Every structure is written in C-alpha cells, then in structure tokens.
Amino acid sequence: MIGWLQDSWDGANGWIFETLVQPALYALGLMAWAEDAFEWIDFVLFGLVQVLVVYAICRPLEAWKPVEPRSDQRSIRTDILYTCLSRLGLLPLLAFVAFAALGSRLSGWVAGSGWVPPTLETLFPLLREWPILALAVYVAVLDLGEYWRHRFQHRFSWWWSLHAIHHAQRQMTFWTDDRNHILDDLIGAAWFGAIALLIGVPPGQFPVVVVILRVAEAMSHANVRLSFGHVGERLLVSPRFHRLHHGPLGSGRDGKNYGVLLPVWDWVFGTADFRHDVFTETGDARLPEAMATGSWGQQQAEGFRRMGRALAKGFRKRAARRRRTA
Template identity: 65%
Template sequence: MIDFIQDQYDRLTGWLFEALLQPAMYQLGLMNWADEAFQWMDFFVFGVIQVIVVVAVCLPLEKWRPVERWESQRVVQTDVLYTLLARLGILPMLGFILFYAASSRIEGMIADSGFVPPTLETMIPWLREAPLVALALYIIILDFAEYWRHRLQHMFPWWWALHSIHHAQTQMTFWTDDRNHILDDIIAAAWFGIIAVVIGVPPGQFPIILLVLRLAESLSHANVRLDFGRVGERLVVSPRFHRLHHGVLSAGNSGKNYGVLLPVWDWIFGTADFRRDYYPRTGDPDAPSAYVRGGWLAQQAMGLRQVWRAITARRA
C-alpha cells in the first residue's frame, strides 16, 4: 500500500515537472537548476496535498460545532498566510537554498568515512517485512520527540519568545497550527529531520509520517467543540485536549497537554489535563500587541526583538 501511494505520487510529480516546469526552464535557459527545481516542486505539490487534506477534514468540523464565533476574522487571515508560506514550499525552498551546500558536504563526509548509522530496521530486522509496523514505530518515536521539543519551547525564555507568537492567537482555528516564527520553524525542521535520519525513516515513508502528524496538529487546533470520549481522549490528542494547552492560563512554563498526536506522553510525564467539559478562551495575555493583531512581517520582526530581549535579560 505504501509503495503504491509512493508510486502514484512520483508519477504525479514527474508528470507535472515534465509538462509544466521543465519546458519553462528550458525556454529561460535554467536547465542547470533542474534538480533543484524538481525538489522544490516536490515540496510544493506535497504542501498542496497537505492543505487540501487539512481543509477537507477541519473546515466542516469548524462549521459544525464551533467553540467560538467571531464577527471579524481578520487575524485568522494572517494564520492562513502562515500556512501557505509554510506548506506550499516557499520557506522550504529558502531553507533548501541556504543549507544545500552544507548538507551535501556532510553527506559526502559520511559516505567517505564508510560509517552507516544504526536504524530501527538494522536493530530489528523483521521490521523490513512489516512496513506498516515500522511506520507506526517511526510515528511513535517522532511524536515522542515532538512532545519534548514542545516542552522545551515553553521552558527556555528565548525559545518561548519565539513560540509565544503561536500562543498569542485569540481566535484559534486549524490554520493556527502553522502560526510560528520562521526561526522556530527552522529549528523544528532541523529537530524533526535529524531524528528521522538517525532512526532511519525511509524516504517513501517520510511524507506519510509528516502528513499524519501535520493533520493531527491541524485538527487539534480546530475551533470545534469536540472530544474523543473518556477512552479516546487518552489515545489521541483531540481539539478539546489541545485547546486547554492554548488557554489564557497555560502560557509559558505552566502549560499542560503538550502532545502532538499521543496524549500518553503527557500522562507519563505529569503534564496531562483530561477535563472533558472545559473549552477555555485562547491567547497569551502577556503577548505583545503585534503578536495578536499584527501582520506576518510585524510578528516576525517583533519575534526577533523579543528573542534579543530574552537573551540580554538572562545575561544581565
């Protein structure tokens, strides 16, 4: 099944490149950049698929049973821009250009040394014959890593200065998932990518894992009055479970419910709140006004200033 999905996706991206992008690059004399253009297009197509899936799942739910209704949704439009920038390949393309030379050099050094990093499938050989089990294990490990990255975002003042952009939204919807400072996104991408490489996630499974976790994150931010029941709430993060994390009293290092997909990590490490009848107002009362009402550029600029203040205050 995984191989079939990967094959169909490869056919789609190959056809789009040959039919649309390659002819234009040939006319402009840019064929020396063909490999880079194909990788960017791969980012773009996968981003479009992510946005379509997320909207198809989350938008009907928000229309069905919204927690809140607002006369104006101007601040939500800023979150839509965040999502388009993050998922349609514009920011990934920038990151690719910046880190392409460094990553190529590192990969070359590893190959020359002959070192082969251990992976799940080398440690547990039978996983090669059970790709769905391997996929589930990869998701569980990466979800555990994401739980701890999220907790660290709340623990370190300089990191919270960045992450608090995400928590400042008083009109939280599924678009809020991508409301992050660009530096925070870069750190998150490096964290996730390095761990995926270390545990040996196959290239064909990586997009599926990313789609599962991204869909879970978007759904958990949805403006919908929805929980998964007494048992389900302890198996999968619900919109109610994560909304408590965004409540006005959960900012900074006092938060609860950090999990992305699985609430079990919050249960194990004592950060879970399973109250099922509580849908708090969202937002950070201490956030700068630019974080709440500003546009993308204003929020990014304010984020840099807030990080600098956090670093210099700690030194003082």
C-alpha cells in the first residue's frame, strides 16, 4: 500500500514537472534551478493534498452541526490566508531554504563518520515486519512530541507571545489550525522534523503520518458540536475536547487539553478535562485586539513585539537575581 502511494506520488510529481514546470524554466533560461524546482513541487503538492483532504472532511461537519454561526467572515478569511501561506507558500519555502542545506550537511557528516543512528526499527525489529504497527507507533511518538511542544508554548512567556495569535481567534473553524506566528511555525517544523529523524520515520511513511496528524488537528478546531462520548473522548481528541482548550481552560501555564490526536497524553500528565457537553466560547479577551481581528501582517508584527517584551522582561529578572546573589 505504501509502495503504491509512493509510486503514485512520484508519478504525479514527475508529470507536473515535465508538463508545466520544466518548459517554463527552459523558456525563461532558468534550467540551472531545475533540480530545486523538482523538489519544490513536493512541498506545494503535498500542501495542496493536505488542504483538500481537510476541507473534504471538516467543511461538511461544520455545515451539519455548527456550535455557532459564522459571523466574523473577515477573521475566517485571515485564517484561510494563514492556511494558504503555511501549506502552499511561505512556510514551505522557508523550510526548504532553511533545512535543505542543513539536512545535506548532516547526512554527509553521518555517512562520513560511519555511525548509524539508532531508530525505532533497529531497537524493535518487529516493526520491520509489521509496517502498519510501525506507522501507528510513529504517529503515537510524534503525537507525544506535539503534546509537549504545545505545553512548552504555554509554559515559556516568549513562546506564548507567539502562540497567543492562535488563541486570539474568537470565530474558531477548522482553518484556525494554521493560525500561527511564522516563527512559531518554523520552530514547530524543526521540532517535528527532528523527532521524525531521531526515531527513523521512513520517507515513504512520513507523508502519511503528517496527513493523519494534520487532519486530526484541523478537525479538533472545527466549529462543530461533536463529542465522541465517554469512551471515545479518551481515545481520540474531539472538537469538544479541544474547544475547551481554546476557552477559559487554555490560557496561561495551567491550561488543559493540549493533545493533538490522542487524549492519553493529557490523561497521563494530568492536563485532561473530559466534560462531554461543554462547548465554550473561544478566544482570550486579555489579548490585544490586533491579534484577534487584525490583518495577517498586524498579527505577525504584534507577535514579534510581544516576544521582544517577554524576552526583555526575562533578561531584567535574571539580571536582578544575579545582583541579589552577588
């Protein structure tokens, strides 16, 4: 199954390059960029697949049983812009530029040293014989990593200054999933990629893992009155479960319901709230209005300003402690 998906993906990628991109590069005299362009297609095509899958699943759910009417179309359009930039444009471009050279150097260093990094499959050979089980393990480990990244976003004041953009949205929909500061997104991409590299997620399974977590995260933000019940809420994160996180329970260091796909991490680490029938209002009224209803640029600028103030405050506190102990 994985092999068939990989072959289909490679075929679509090759067709787009040969039919659309390569002739354009030739006409513009830019064939020196052909290899980079071929790899770039992967980013755009994969982002497009994610957006289409999420829309096909989540939009009918929101139309079926919304928690609240869509009254703030302007803010929703801003969230759609976030998704387009994150999945189809700005973030993939920055990730490509930032990590392509680093990945090449790292691979060269590992190959030259003769050291073979341990992976889950080398530690547990059974996973090589059961690819579906291996996929499930990879998803669970990466989901645990995302849980702790989310906890840290709330724990450190400079990081919360960026993540607050996500919590400022009062009209939450499945598009809100991508409503993040660009620096926060880059940190998240590096975090996720590092864990995937560390546990040895195979290239053929990595896109599947990403889509699973992406769909789960988008659905958890959907404007749909949906709970999975007493048992289901403990197996998968539902829109109700995560909506509580975007209400009064989600601000500051002592928030609840951080999970992306599996609520088990919230249960294990004491941050779960399993109330079934509560669908709270969303948004943090303490945040600046620019973060809630401003344009994409205004929200990004406000995030940088707040992060700068948080870092400066932290430096002052540390300097004061050093003076007291000197």
